[in-house]
Amino acid sequence: MEKIVLPDIENLHLIDIYIANGGFEAAKKAFAKTPDDIIDEVKKSGLRGRGGAAFSAGLKWSFMPKSNDKPKYLCINGDESEPGSFKDRQIFEYNPHQLIEGILIAAYAIQAKITYIYIRGEYHKWIKLLQKALDDAYAKGYVGEKMKETFGTDFACDIYIHKGAGAYICGEESALMNSIEGKRGYPRVKPPFPAQNGLWGNPTTINNIETITNVPPIINKGWEWFSKIGEPKHPGTLLFGVSGHVNKPGVYELPSGTLLTDIIYNYAGGVIGDKQILCVIPGGSSMPPLRGDQLEGVKMDAESLRAAGSAIGTGGIIVMDEDTDLVQVLARISHFYHHESCGQCTPCREGTGWLEKILRRLERGEGSVSDLDLLISVASNIEGNTICALGEAAAWPVRFMVTRFRDYFEARVGKEVTLSVKNKVHSMRHTAIPLAPVTK
Amino acid sequence: MEFKYSEENQKKLDEIVSHYPHKKAGTMAALWLAQEQNGWISGEVMEEISAQLEVTLEEILGVITFYTMYNKNPMGKFHLQVCTNVSCMLRGGYQIYDHVKNKLGIGNMQVTDDKLFSLEEVECMGSCGTAPMIAVNEDYYENINIEDVEKILESLKNKN
Ligand SMILES: Cc1cc2nc3c(=O)[nH]c(=O)nc-3n(C[C@H](O)[C@H](O)[C@H](O)COP(=O)(O)O)c2cc1C
Ligand code: SF4
Ligand code: FES
Numbered sequence: 001m002e003k004i005v006l007p008d009i010e011n012l013h014l015i016d017i018y019i020a021n022g023g024f025e026a027a028k029k030a031f032a033k034t035p036d037d038i039i040d041e042v043k044k045s046g047l048r049g050r051g052g053a054a055f056s057a058g059l060k061w062s063f064m065p066k067s068n069d070k071p072k073y074l075c076i077n078g079d080e081s082e083p084g085s086f087k088d089r090q091i092f093e094y095n096p097h098q099l100i101e102g103i104l105i106a107a108y109a110i111q112a113k114i115t116y117i118y119i120r121g122e123y124h125k126w127i128k129l130l131q132k133a134l135d136d137a138y139a140k141g142y143v144g145e146k147m148k149e150t151f152g153t154d155f156a157c158d159i160y161i162h163k164g165a166g167a168y169i170c171g172e173e174s175a176l177m178n179s180i181e182g183k184r185g186y187p188r189v190k191p192p193f194p195a196q197n198g199l200w201g202n203p204t205t206i207n208n209i210e211t212i213t214n215v216p217p218i219i220n221k222g223w224e225w226f227s228k229i230g231e232p233k234h235p236g237t238l239l240f241g242v243s244g245h246v247n248k249p250g251v252y253e254l255p256s257g258t259l260l261t262d263i264i265y266n267y268a269g270g271v272i273g274d275k276q277i278l279c280v281i282p283g284g285s286s287m288p289p290l291r292g293d294q295l296e297g298v299k300m301d302a303e304s305l306r307a308a309g310s311a312i313g314t315g316g317i318i319v320m321d322e323d324t325d326l327v328q329v330l331a332r333i334s335h336f337y338h339h340e341s342c343g344q345c346t347p348c349r350e351g352t353g354w355l356e357k358i359l360r361r362l363e364r365g366e367g368s369v370s371d372l373d374l375l376i377s378v379a380s381n382i383e384g385n386t387i388c389a390l391g392e393a394a395a396w397p398v399r400f401m402v403t404r405f406r407d408y409f410e411a412r413v414g415k416e417v418t419l420s421v422k423n424k425v426h427s428m429r430h431t432a433i434p435l436a437p438v439t440k
Numbered sequence: 441m442e443f444k445y446s447e448e449n450q451k452k453l454d455e456i457v458s459h460y461p462h463k464k465a466g467t468m469a470a471l472w473l474a475q476e477q478n479g480w481i482s483g484e485v486m487e488e489i490s491a492q493l494e495v496t497l498e499e500i501l502g503v504i505t506f507y508t509m510y511n512k513n514p515m516g517k518f519h520l521q522v523c524t525n526v527s528c529m530l531r532g533g534y535q536i537y538d539h540v541k542n543k544l545g546i547g548n549m550q551v552t553d554d555k556l557f558s559l560e561e562v563e564c565m566g567s568c569g570t571a572p573m574i575a576v577n578e579d580y581y582e583n584i585n586i587e588d589v590e591k592i593l594e595s596l597k598n599k600n
Contacts, residue, residue: 041498071461080566081563081566082563082564083527083563083564084526084527085564085568086569086570088564089566097546116459120566121472121507123580125580138593139503152534160459161471163472164507165472165507165508165510166508166509166510167506167507167508178462179468180465181464182460182462182464182467182468182493182495182503183499183503185506185507185508190599200461200462235530241569243527243531243568243569243571244530245530247569249568250569250570253599270490281526283531285526285564316568317526318568331528333522336525336526336563336564339563340563366463397476
């Protein structure tokens with residue numbers, strides 16, 4: 001099987017090797033066409049976003065205004081903080097120039113002169129690797145003013161890395177823009193959408209790292225070639241990150257629509273100790289968990305997973321064996337979303353706190369059956385009532401896990417109903433204050 | 441004590457600020473550079489950034505309290521971060537965390553008396569496929585077990 005995003009070419013991260021393997025040919029080809037041709041090509045290829053929502057990339061680009069009265073921006077999302085997701089770092093490390101080339105093409109298509117690549121602060125190492133690649137691309141004249149000469153075009157753009165500093169919410173596109181502006185990463189109310197009103201009020205497009213890395217091969221080989229790989233409605237390969245109780249965890253690039261069981265048993269080497277699977281979360285920790293007996297025949301693409309009762313998310317597959325303590329897992333997941341809630345919306349800020357509190361109580365064996373209904377009710381009250389989708393990210397795992405594993409959770413409920421009302425809801429993000437006083 | 445960027449860091453900062461149409465957007469990079477130089481974000485650091493980038497102290501305070509990676513207090517020379525999120529948890533993340541905690545006798549966000557180590561229980565670090573993990577300052581150690589942790593701690597002590 002051909003790999004598009006992470007081909008098996010040794011030292012591909014070096015610019016000379018990348019060029020020797022046809023690097024920057026796609027950009028050259030693209031600059032000879034009109035921006036609208038490029039948008040059309042990507043639209044027809046069927047390329048969908050790999051950051052979670054699987055939205056058509058070409059369609060998103062077409063939302064950008066055509067007039068040039070305001071500066072336009074491209075943001076590339078490398079925040080990669082959803083638990084179970086670890087694919088974009090592979091691109092920084094093993095194929096950074098294809099990402100850079102994809103940015104050149106996307107920036108040209110939407111006529112953005114500046115691109116910011118947002119990378120989570122914890123990825124110090126990968127930021128340095130990508131910066132090195134960028135420096136090399138600048139030095140060789142593939143990025144910046146010199147690209148006019150290199151490519152013989154009148155389009156030039158700059159690419160900068162913006163380093164995050166530890167906040168999952170900054171992966172949400174509008175929070176990401178606030179973070180680039182030097183503010184707290186609060187998601188913005190939509191509409192207005194970024195294509196109209198993004199960075200500093202200007203038209204902006206946000207795409208995931210993996211999405212953009214798919215662009216050069218599409219331009220090189222044409223939309224028809226790409227549209228025939230994997231599932232027609234969600235074509236191309238996907239980077240599946242498999243973690244948890246498998247023998248060979250890691251990132252596997254496979255055609256969309258590959259069977260989930262095939263990924264787990266063949267590629268990831270099966271479950272450790274040949275145990276049964278209790279639960280799988282197929283797309284990063286915020287996606288609806290599937291029971292072990294729901295996995296047969298499930299294909300890994302957006303439509304098939306929706307039909308199976310989950311979602312593709314980031315393609316991060318978390319496998320849990322039969323001995324896993326699901327209450328502990330769900331409590332840990334809920335702790336995460338509680339910790340990461342930015343606190344702007346009451347349902348999310350308070351609801352995530354309640355979910356964690358109740359789950360901790362169940363974990364201690366002090367929960368009651370009514371707690372299970374309470375969990376579902378709190379989760380349902382978050383969903384759809386918040387500014388951003390972190391609300392759903394917090395609610396889905398709880399609602400679906402408690403519903404799908406009702407028997408399991410009921411077995412964990414204590415006999416006595418001990419509903420002590422000493423629950424203090426912690427509604428603020430954890431911050432290590434007190435701060436030292438500001439001295440004059 | 442007044443905080444001033446080293447000549448090298450000032451150059452870096454000026455370069456980064458030039459990437460944006462507004463100075464304020466340089467705030468996060470300014471904080472990163474200051475933290476590298478100073479170890480943490482003191483009041484003096486905030487004053488310097490406020491003066492340079494024309495942002496208020498309140499805005500800077502808002503930023504540093506929002507992002508977990510900015511140190512609001514001095515941390516240990518070696519800041520240990522152990523992920524206990526779900527994929528790590530499934531592969532022994534809590535055992536690693538508890539081991540470090542007991543070994544050093546400090547809790548989350550605490551510093552040892554000799555200021556050598558500090559500990560933080562962190563959220564997913566993007567090492568789920570190479571779990572469990574520990575990060576020492578900027579460096580990741582992945583696929584580790586208790587013996588590896590012992591060795592890492594020992595080598596850090598010797599490095600000192
Ligand atoms: C809470 C939250 C966190 C997110 N984190 C990320 C992330 O780390 N990386 C990412 O690419 N998209 C993330 N997204 C999705 C982005 O908002 C956005 O849809 C995506 O970057 C668009 O790129 P794509 O269309 O190429 O997928 C997140 C969304 C939410 C609601
Ligand atoms: S849903 Fe949660 S994370 Fe999103 S804006 Fe509201 S409070 Fe913040
Ligand atoms: S869950 Fe620990 S690194 Fe992802």
